[in-house]
Amino acid sequence: MQKKSTLVYATLAFMIASNTALAQQVITGKVTDGNQPIAGATVLIPGTKVGTSTDANGNFSITAPQNNGQIQIKFVGHATQVVKFNNESPIGTIILTPTEGQSIDEIIIVGKSIIDIAEGRKTPIAVSTITQQEIEEKVGGQDITSTLVNTPSVYVTSQAKGFGESSMSTRGFDQSNTAFLLNGQPINGMDNGRVYWSNWSGLTDIASLIQIQRGLGSSKLAISSVGGTTNFVTKSADMKEGGFVKLSVGNDMLRKSTIAYNTGLMKNGFAVSAMLTDWSGDGYMDKTAGAGQNYFLSVGYKVNEKHNLNLMVTGAPQWHQQGYTGKLQTYLDNGRRYNDNIETVNGVSTNYRKNFYHKPVANFNWDWKIDEKSNLGTVVYASIASGGGQSKRTDASKEKVPYLAADMNNHQWYGIVSNYNRKLNDNLSFNVGFDLRDYKGEHYREVTDLLGAKSITHEQKMLIPQSRTYYTTSNTYSTNPWKTFGDQPKSKEDRLAWDYEQVVRYGGLFGQIEYAKNGFTAFFQGSVSQQQNVRIDYYQYDAANERSKNVNNFGYNVKGGLSYSLGGHTLFGNAGYYSRQPYQNNIFMNYANDVNPYADNEEILGLELGYKYANQYVNVNVNAYRTTWANRVTGSSAPATAEQIAKYPDLLNAGELVYQTNYGVKQDHQGVELDVAVRPITNLTIKGFASIGDWIYKGNAISIARNENRQTLGDPTTRDLTGVKVGDAAQTSFGAGARYSIIKNLSVDADYRYYDRLYGALPSNGVQTLRLPSYDLVDAGISYKVQVSNKNAISFRFNVNNLFNEFYISEATSYREATANSTNWNGINTDNYVLIGWGRTWNGSVKFTF
The missing domain is CATH 2.60.40.1120 (Carboxypeptidase-like, regulatory domain)
Known part of the structure; x- marks a missing residue:
């Protein structure tokens, strides 16, 4: 029992x-x-x-x-x-x-397998993401780079030179060595890696997301991601019908008008979104006016549940006058708006320095969901561009009469990126893909205004065979960015100073495998690439010798990482090595077809450790990194000094720029970064960031100085740069910001930033970089929205940047020590060439959504 x-x-x-x-x-x-x-x-x-x-x-x-x-x-x-x-x-x-704002899941997100946002990989990286709402609120009259100023190890400067003239450094590396991607499409110039933000002013209107991945990042492409990778994800065809009209105004007669409309997803599976913007302004710096338009068209087609297509076309034709660095003393005497490019002609102040450009871009995305475990993403893209930079000249004229000429930089760029992703099981996934690019750049100088002369006679100096020929031209060409494609010189008589093409062909394969289980993740990435460079010079060579030999370079990169997460805490580490091909501008020396013996593959080694913690109320991210970069080529430009003009009177005139190129440079960058977000109560968010870096040059570099006609000034020099501080970015920075919702639809926000240990660019002589005074800035804004109906709303936004009107130096291009006999300001010799940052600026906007 x-x-x-x-x-x-x-x-x-x-x-x-x-x-x-x-x-x-x-x-x-x-x-x-x-x-x-x-x-x-x-x-x-x-x-x-x-x-x-x-x-x-x-x-x-x-x-x-x-x-x-x-x-x-x-x-x-x-x-x-x-x-x-x-x-x-x-x-x-x-x-x-x-x-607040539009739901991201209401947008047809295309290119999921191509766009390397951090979500696509489980092993963490050092990353910051800017939402569409933040972009719309913060940019105002600035470049889109301004949205990244509250990010660790990011420094944005040069905006004072004119509309679209900003530059951005990440972990001390300039933007030619930070990769920028548009919907998976590389946009760094293939000849020199540079990005000119005036060509991309439309991004402020069409970006739905910006993500900056500092350091190694998650991108699988063999791209210029030494400092990091910045991904711009644009709007695609919107599934919801509607649109908006937005009007903006700002300091110095800035005005901007935007209209947009979306058809929504129609019964036939199509969705169309279109946007058009017109803007103009006088510019903060004297005589730096600008104007332009931005256009955007996206056509989406949902074929079925497996196939999604999207065609996007966008462009931002614009022109703007330019400023450059000037002596600090002239700014102190004439105010921070002073522009060294201004001259008086017939009693009228004039600035002939002008940039004009039009760069339409198109990309076609195809997302194919093959089955529940595999996807294929492909983007085919094309970019054509025409435009250049205008200045006043006399050098090419036999008559020595003044005229205006533009240095033209036209190009055609085509490419395709495709990526196949497969989930092997619950813990293991891999992807593999390819990247093909074809680029042709066209460079020459053309006359834009004869300034009253009937014609000018210019000289062609041919290297092979050696000869001198004089041509006379009376034709001028437009600086209107809408006309540059059709208004171009075809004959030698109308192409001054140089006339050559650059051809770059690139092919790459990439892949990644990742394992994740029980909080542990591991990944490995790799890519190989072959690059071919050809230079075709019609100006210095006869037909038999105009084409250089083909220069082929093999490159590769490998990256790997580990992470472990437990209870909101995550530890991770990543390492990577790059063998990166040099840019074409560094392969051919002396602006001729001679192959540069110093142009070896650049070698980059990156190491980083990180810690993340997150709960409902706080997010904390800490990153430590070290990046070593060898065999690199650096460049800078600055107005010719009185000493240089006196030394080379036949090669330099007052107001001309001197271009400095340094070969064989080695840099060592290391530092620690912190960013924090705290949500103590529902209607308050507080953010903070800090970064401390130690960025120095090492070893010897060979330096060559050239004038604007690309003629060498003296013999190459060897400089020992060991221990010299890397310039153009603050090695210490920190800041904090807060956003508070007072009542529903009414919020205020403010940001504070402090910069220290900021050094100038490596000057054309000497082995020092100038340490600049530290400074801090405060920005503030207010937002208010009136909900008229379920579909209609009116939104207001007002910003003030540099609220306390601080006078500060944002960059320098010379090195002159402060002595007892020199005139000094905050420990800086006032004979140094510097750029002064913007004073207090403001902008406001009203947006009607329907």
Whole structure:
């Protein structure tokens, strides 16, 4: 009897335990905003006290007390979402909708397999993401680079030179060595790696997301990501019908008008979005006016559940007058708006320095969901461009009469990137793809204004065979960016100073494999590439010798990393090595077809460690890095000094620029970064960042100085740069910002930034960089929205930048020591050539959404 009772009790206990086990289930999933993971989101079982938070990668795991039920996901600034579950687990990715602005999941996101945003890889990196709302609020009358100023190890400067003239450094590396991608398409110049933001002013209107990945990043392409990778993700064809009209005004007669309309997803599967912007302004610096337009067209077609297509065309034709660095003393005497390019002609102040450009870009995205475990993404793109920079000259004229001429830089660029991704099992995935590019650049000088002369006679100096020929031209060409494609000189008589083409052909293969299980992740990436460079010079060589030999360079990179996450804490480490081909401008020396013996592959070694922590109230990210870069080529430019003009009177005139090129440079960059976001209450968000770097040159460099006609000034010199500080970026920076919602639809925000240990560019002589005074800036803004109806709203925004009107030096291009006999300002010799940052500026906008 006792045995029977024991058996009965054991059976009952087993049944109860079994029912309890069946009633409980571990539910897993991931929370994102449609583009990036959301860390610290709260996941709850409604009606219970059971809850958890998503980790740094947006993942969560929760034990549910019943087979069929619901979970609730909450995160500040996003609408709460309730998701049903049953016996199936995991439940997949949950996309939260922002409570302000347009939901990202209402946009047809294209190029998911191509665009390397951080969400695409589980192993963390040092990353910061700027949302569409932040872009729209913060840019105002500035370049799109201004959205990244509150990011660790990022320094933005040079805006004072004119519209679109800003430059950006990441971890001390200039933007020619930071990769920029537009929907997966590389946009750094293939000849020199540079990015001119005046050509991309339309991004402020069409970007839905900006993500900067500092250091090694997640990109699989063999690109210029020494400092980092910045991804611009544009709007695609919107699924929701509607549009908006927006009017903006700002200091110095800035005005901007934008209109946009979306058809929404129509019954035939098509969706069309279009946008047009017109802008103009006088510029902050004297005589730096500019004007332009931005256009955007996106046509999406959802073929079926497996195939999604999108064609995008955009461009930003513009012109703007330019400023350059000047002596500090002239700014102190004449104010920070002083422009050294201004001259008085017939009693009128004039600035002949002018940039004009038109660069239409088109890309076609195809997303193919092959099955539940594999996807294929492909983008085919094309870019054509025409434009240049105008200046006043006399040098090419035999008559020595003044005239205006533009140095033209036209190009045609075509490419395709394709990536196949497959999930092998629950823990292992891989992707593989290719990257093909073909580029042809065309360079020459043309006359834009004869300034009253009937014609000018210019000299052609041919190297092979050696000869001198004089040509006379009376033709002039337009600086209107809409006309430059059709208004171009065809004959030698109308092409001055130089006339050559650059051809770059590139092919690359890349791949990645990643493992993830129980909070542990590991990845390995690799790519190989072959690059061919050809230079065709019609000006210095006869037909038999105009084409250089083909220069072929093989390059590669490898990256790997590990991470471990537990309870909101994540530790990770990444390492990478690049053997990067030199740019064509460094392969051919003396602006001729001679191959440069110093142009070896650049060698980059990157190491980084990181820590992330996230919960509902706080996000903390700490990163440490070290990057060593050898065999690199650097360049800078500055107005010719009085000493240089006196030394080379036949090669330099007052107001001309001197270009400095340094070969064989080695740099060592290391530092620590911190960024924090705190949400103490629902309507308040506080953010902070800090970065401390130690960026120095090492070893010897060979330096060559040239004038604007690309003639060498003296013999090459060898300089020992060991221990010299890398300039053009603050090696110490920190800041904080806050956003507070006073009432619904009314919020205020402010940001503070401090910069120290800022050095000037490496000058054309000497082995020192000038240390500049530290400075701090405060920006502030207010937003208000009136909800007229369910579909209609009116939004207001007002910004003030450099609220306290601080006078500061943002960069320098010379090195002159402060002595007891020199005139000094804050420890700086006032004979140094510097650029002064903008004073207090403002802008306001009103937007009607329908």
